[in-house]
Amino acid sequence: MYDVVVVGAGVVGALVARTLAKYDLKILILEKESDVAMGSTKANSAIVHAGFDAAEGSLKAKLNVRGSEMMEQVTRELGVKYNRNGSLVVAFESERKEVEKLVARGIANGVKGVRLVERKELHELEPNLNDDLDCALLAPTGAIICPYELTIAAVGNAMDNGAELKLNFEVSDIKKTDGGFAVTSSKGETVETKYLINSAGLYSDKIAAMTGDADVEVHPRRGDYMLLDRECGNFCSHTIFHTPTKMGKGILVSPTVDGNLLLGPTATDILDKEDTKTTAEGFASVVSKANDNVKNLPLNKVITSFCGLRAVGSTGDFIIKMNDGVITLAGIESPGLSSAPAIAEYVEKLLTDAGMKADVKVDYNPIRRPAHYFKTLSMEEKNEIIKKDPRYGKMVCRCESITEGEIVEALTVNPRATDIDGVKRRTRSGMGRCQGGFCSPTVVELIARELGVPFESVTKFGGASVINYGKTKGDN
């Protein structure tokens, strides 16, 4: 019998599990995919919003501002990259009123340092802005982060503190039992728990329905993104938004914490919760809207494009409720990433208020070694490590400078990667300009070796996503 089962290992579930892992509780995280951070968490704008655009008094506003305040400490403890680069919401002259309203809302929401900047200062701040832009909101507390790095680190830290993780566990049934719930997977495996946290993202409505709550409605809103080479990481220093519409915050142009430049997203409401196809129209829209904000965009430096789905709730606000041992966290669309640490804190309070009995563990350790620590070491420190373990002297991914030692770590440290994309999200191998062209065969070899599985069974992201079909003629 678990004390807490968390359904869904996105950024929200991960931070909830990590927050609760400090208590003497038996915690289990369930995830239907072959890795954590596989839903909305994997593909979004990677922004910690300052908190100026949610309506005053809403959960979104409260949790965003609080989450943004907490993020610095959370990322420091978890060894996750975080950069307070500041956000700009730019406007043409015709949109000035909207931006002024936004500044007022930011002040009302308690966002620190938010102000209006005029044309001259604006163009000095960002020389690549479209010359016609007139003014902007500047929020110095806006930041950038890598959402899957945060999620992997949070799950890893929760596991280091005793939490368990079951991957490929798709919840298909939840039954009320004496003193808790029986949660059953599509493969027929059942686990029992006292408390159930529903952080299932796009499927939080389905999970809510299994717990008897038919009122939760969530639909996907798709968004195309384009990612540019690290050569372009200095194109702008702030995250540049355009004045928002009711479909979202428009197309942003932003550096990433890994030094790339990100453009996107589009916003299209759809029905299919699995439809992450990119479209030619989407690309065209990203490019044309990004060009409203900036000039001289080096579009020949695009290294990849992707599509993410936001889990949009029916109420316009986050849907957070506790009912009879179930906590539902639904409709956690933007600013969900920014709010995640605060949502976790909120869940902690709901549980303790509900009388959950638990003491803080004596050996609780909130610190996780940074995933990318090796890169940051001095030559002497690196040589110390290479002397002990020569695998750190063997370069596998030449674009991002990732060694065999780091890849083996990704396959052995909590939560362990089991496929190529898992290794990629943990180490960045294959994320550079050649996009895995050179290193993927070596990564396949290392996965097969470390996991003790046949070469041809290694997948890109679990399931039927195999890389090879078997041996060539000569070897059969």
Add this chain to the structure above:
Amino acid sequence: MKSVDLVIVGGGPAGMSAAVAAYDAGIKDILILERDKSLGGILRQCIHNGFGLHRFKEELTGPEYAYRYEIQVKERNIPFKTETMVLDISEDKVVTAMNSTDGMFQIKAKAIILAMGCRERPKGALNIAGTRPAGIFTAGTAQKFVNMDGYMPGKKVVILGSGDIGLIMARRMTLEGAEVKAVCELMPYSGGLARNIEQCLNDFGIPLMLSHTVVEIHGKERVEGVTIAKVDDRRRPIPETKQYIECDTLLLSCGLLPENELTRAAGISIDRITSGAVVDENRQTDIEGVFACGNVLHVHDLVDYVSEESDIAGKAAARYIKGENAAALPCTVELETDGRVRYTVPQRIVGKEDVTVYFRVADVFRDIKITVRDGERVIISKKKQKVAPGEMETVKITKDMLASLEGNKLTFSIE
């Protein structure tokens, strides 16, 4: 810090040829740094034949061609380190590298030859819409799986791009039992060698669909199919021509890009068209004593030309180390192009000797003249039945021409 006369970054055909040439020109203190497990570079996985026709007057496979040079390197006892990655080259020629046995180390070099080769243009750069399943590889990655690892990355294959590796892989996958359904080429002509189209596609009945591209990828976990379409003369897909092809694999052969991260970081000027360093006829970059040759300088069609170019760089580096060419650089002639000639290598001439200029054209042209002008004056006019972007062209600027130049510019054009 350890110092070496000549550090060569890369032990593929370019690096090995340059090392041998420099050694034979009297420089014995050489170190080759190679990132792979052994010398040979990408030739190791190119097990087909067709290499060496110019250089050795016989048809060799890639590994055989590489071996010819590996023997020469080993006969001369030229030192090399494998599985060694060069991380940085500084302007004052300090090379920082790393491997398992030495850890991270630095070497001060008198001269450096850059011979890092090139890489393939990845899918991301192509902005193909659709899903992102397993089963999308560059042709070279598939070649490594098949030829080096002995595994089959696909059974039903569509290839986008008709670069040489794509053509070679069409045949290779077919021979291994895969069904190659089509090779789509965005341009109205192929970027590959004519002989490869004949021997790799036509001989196996694989259709080459010119002016076609892949507009959408289908499949959730593994590729299930692609939608292709014909493109108009501005390379935009024509919606009415869309057709679905069922396949489990999409191979990409959409061009090669010189790998110049180290070059850029060292502050060396890069040619916008070749994506390689700007060099003179000695293949010297704008940092004195730093040379570049092979596919890192510009993408070659034949490895024979890579060797030829690397000889030049190796000899020039030797002269530089011995202090021989310092005084002999009185004139600088800039080489310009009309756009129909896309680029030239070298981009400038600093000496007084004969220079062979290599170049590529921007389109297929028939019954034309390759013209070189000194101001208004035509100094070379060479008739050609056909030139194509896939094949490298050369002209020779003789020392007499150089001696009689009126201006300091030579313009290369197609007329």
